[in-house]
Amino acid sequence: xxxxxxxxxxxxVFEEAPVELRCNYSSSVSVxxxxxxxxxxxxxxxxxxxxxxxTLVKGIxxxxxxxNKSQTSFHLRKPSVHISDTAEYFCAVSPPTGGYQKVxxxxxxxxxxxx
Amino acid sequence: NAGVMQNPRHLVRRRGQEARLRCSPMKGHSHVYxxxxxxxxxxxxxxxxxxxxxxxxxxxxxxxxxxxxPKEGPSIxxxxxxxxxxxxxxxxxxxxxxxxxxxxxxxxxTRLTVL
Numbered sequence: 188x189x190x191x192x193x194x195x196x197x198x199x200v201f202e203e204a205p206v207e208l209r210c211n212y213s214s215s216v217s218v219x220x221x222x223x224x225x226x227x228x229x230x231x232x233x234x235x236x237x238x239x240x241x242t243l244v245k246g247i248x249x250x251x252x253x254x255n256k257s258q259t260s261f262h263l264r265k266p267s268v269h270i271s272d273t274a275e276y277f278c279a280v281s282p283p284t285g286g287y288q289k290v291x292x293x294x295x296x297x298x299x300x301x302x
Numbered sequence: 303n304a305g306v307m308q309n310p311r312h313l314v315r316r317r318g319q320e321a322r323l324r325c326s327p328m329k330g331h332s333h334v335y336x337x338x339x340x341x342x343x344x345x346x347x348x349x350x351x352x353x354x355x356x357x358x359x360x361x362x363x364x365x366x367x368x369x370x371x372p373k374e375g376p377s378i379x380x381x382x383x384x385x386x387x388x389x390x391x392x393x394x395x396x397x398x399x400x401x402x403x404x405x406x407x408x409x410x411x412t413r414l415t416v417l
Contacts, residue, residue: 196342221405223408228410228411228413229410229411230306230308230393230408230409230410230411231345231393231395231408232408233405233407236405277344277345289347289350289358290335290347290406291347292337292344292345292347293344294343294344295344295345
């Protein structure tokens with residue numbers, strides 16, 4: 188079984204400040220990892236994903252995440268946030284094999300960027 | 303190339319009525335997933351379908367809820383005799399179904415309000 192923990196339900200941060208959204212996972216096998224963003228009243232949009240290879244993954248809108256296998260973490264970071272980054276962010280995990288593998292989502296972290 | 307489409311975007315029903323939510327996957331995608339999002343509870347998996355087959359319905363309530371993905375036409379999530387607790391945002395996602403990254407592409411959601 189796999190699970191995802193997003194420790195922070197809400198993260199307020201001032202505009203142009205750096206931010207880190209934390210994600211830890213548990214799984215008995217290797218995993219694929221994802222971060223999705225949900226803007227108000229919209230569906231989820233993929234920010235970035237880790238499948239294999241380099242542990243530092245760069246995504247859209249200046250976000251990046253680092254896969255740390257020993258700490259079973261996949262924290263999302265941005266060096267300087269904008270007002271437009273205000274949204275809810277979901278970490279997700281799935282087993283790496285093809286075909287149907289259920290994707291498990293965390294409960295989300297609401298990022299509030301303060302002007 | 304249209305993305306995942308859901309309709310209606312907003313649906314209001316009175317207790318006891320039926321709700322039908324439709325999802326058209328991205329072109330070329332044969333796998334559909336339904337999720338429910340309740341305030342402060344994150345995204346909960348409901349059901350996974352391929353054309354004419356339910357693959358995993360482990361997240362579906364045992365009563366009143368059903369889903370289908372016919373050979374022709376959209377996937378339908380049906381809720382009979384709705385109750386106030388069914389008020390939520392319902393998201394559909396699709397994926398190609400071939401071995402790959404397990405990335406899912408989300409629709410904009412249907413927001414169901416039960417009066």
